[in-house]
Amino acid sequence: MLARYVEIGLAVREAFRQPALREGFIARLKPHRRLIAGCVPAGIQAHGMLPERAPSHGLDEISDADLAQWLVDDGRLIYGEFTEQELDHYFEAVAPWLPLHGHFIDLGSGLGKVVLSAALALPGMRCTGVELLGYRNDMAQMRLAQMLAAGVAENPAAAARVAARVRLVHQDMFDANVSDASMVYIYSTCFAPMMDRLADKLARELPEGALVTTVTFPMAHPAFELVQQFAPPSVAWTSVYLYRRRSALDAGAPSAPSYLYEQDCAAWEYAVRAAFAAYDSSHGN
Incomplete structure (x- = not known):
């Protein structure tokens, strides 16, 4: 490719x-x-x-x-990502809607910052990162190994529990299995041309009640209800949107346009x- x-x-x-x-x-x-x-x-x-x-x-x-x-x-x-401070704000902001246990998936996980931060911030969650480019995923694996090595030196048992909950996958996000996701995170600032396709995939595959976060661009699809919008700079430099997968589609809701942007x-x-x-x-x- x-x-x-x-x-x-x-x-x-x-x-x-x-x-x-x-x-x-x-x-x-x-x-x-x-x-x-x-x-x-x-x-x-x-x-x-x-x-x-x-x-x-x-x-x-x-x-x-x-x-x-x-x-x-x-x-x-x-490639794009939140700063460390923005991630702290993000996890604090979405905490009221997150379940105690579940599966956090980052589509387009890059160097693994969000996945590793989620593993530390959400101790009850399995955390998976999906990244298209092999070299980025390799670098994320190195970051994970470094984090776990530092954790082993301080608390081997705790480091082992984190290791058991983190998975970094070299894969196209459109091929990723999100069927058991509790939360899908997408740093979508650079994904404007793909927002419709992403929304369609998530609408077809996510379970009822699953949460989705997008950044900069909203997700205009009737399968999702907007739970909260965080205007800048409350969480990050750009707008952050939190959605929930509806239990059923509203027959009267308009279909998503072919191209939003x-x-x-x-x-x-x-x-x-x-x-x-x-x-x-x-x-x-």
């Missing part, structure tokens, strides 16, 4: 960087702007993971289907052209 991601990403980035190719960049990406977190895909920006080499294909050689899939994959490779066409193009200018200025063009 990553090899194909790089191949297409190099073509997209080249079309962004080269003035002669920019009208093609706009024309190809405009129909798929609903899939972009921001105006320009994160992967082609300076903090992206693409190597500095020339592309083997032009953007005009990439099919629309492959380009759309690349944009989805690019959104899923963005499609950007206005003219505004998107204006922002992209501004990004072109900013790139040229920073590179002396």
Whole structure:
């Protein structure tokens, strides 16, 4: 997957960087702007993971289907997390709604900060992290081992109990089994293009009464009722939403729209052209 991601990403980035190719960049990406977190895909920006080499294909050689899939994959490779203080606020804020025992699942668990924090903050919960990228999951496993080693030095029995409750899985979140989840946590700030699909998965698979947390973007699906919204900065720098899976769908509730966050066409193009200018200025063009 990553090899194909790089191949297409190099073509997209080249079309962004080269003035002669920019009208093609706009024309190809405009129909798929609903899939972009921001105006320009994160992967082609300076903090992206693409190597500095020339592309083997032009953007005009990439099919629309492959380009759309690349944009989805690019959104899923963005990493974000709460600070330590924000996590403390979060667990304190949601505590009144959490059961004493159950299963906490972080979809898109990255380096494992939320899962490990949950294991310490929620002693009655099993805690699972699901992460798409193997290297991030490996780093999370290292963090877990370090935390447990420190715990063994102080209290071996307590460390063993934590170890028994934590699981870090290298897996696509859309393939994860959430059927016994009590709480699903999603740091969804970078997942705008996938919110509908995530909501649909959770609506189909979560048990009645299960809780879901999303960040920045609400989850507009009739299977879920909003329990609480935490406005910034009460818990975190952005809005935090807490939902509960309804016992049954309200027949009169509107269906979720196909795409919740499609950007206005003219505004998107204006922002992209501004990004072109900013790139040229920073590179002396």
